[in-house]
Amino acid sequence: MSSKAASFVKFTVQDGKLEEVVAALKDKAPGYRSLPGVLSLTFAQTSANEIRSCVVYDTMASLEANGPALKEAVAKILPLLAEGGFDRAIGEVFVEA
Numbered sequence: 411m412s413s414k415a416a417s418f419v420k421f422t423v424q425d426g427k428l429e430e431v432v433a434a435l436k437d438k439a440p441g442y443r444s445l446p447g448v449l450s451l452t453f454a455q456t457s458a459n460e461i462r463s464c465v466v467y468d469t470m471a472s473l474e475a476n477g478p479a480l481k482e483a484v485a486k487i488l489p490l491l492a493e494g495g496f497d498r499a500i501g502e503v504f505v506e507a
Contacts, residue, residue, distance in 0.1 A: 422495035447472025
């Protein structure tokens with residue numbers, strides 16, 4: 411049985427662009443959430459210019475298969491991020507409560 415997988419992204423936003431990034435993410439979230447294998451999608455503002463996301467997938471294969479859709483979903487906000495403002499980490503879920 412395959413383990414669930416998770417993707418964590420830290421978005422560092424340019425000064426004055428946070429509201430625009432939040433609006434774009436809210437717009438794209440329902441479509442991304444409906445992709446096959448996506449179990450949950452959460453965004454949180456963690457500082458004045460930082461947003462973090464956690465997406466949980468049913469398997470690592472689903473995470474990998476949805477890579478192109480992720481790129482498409484965030485393409486609109488990339489110009490609004492600070493230099494180096496997209497940092498992604500992935501891993502297998504081993505505790506879920």
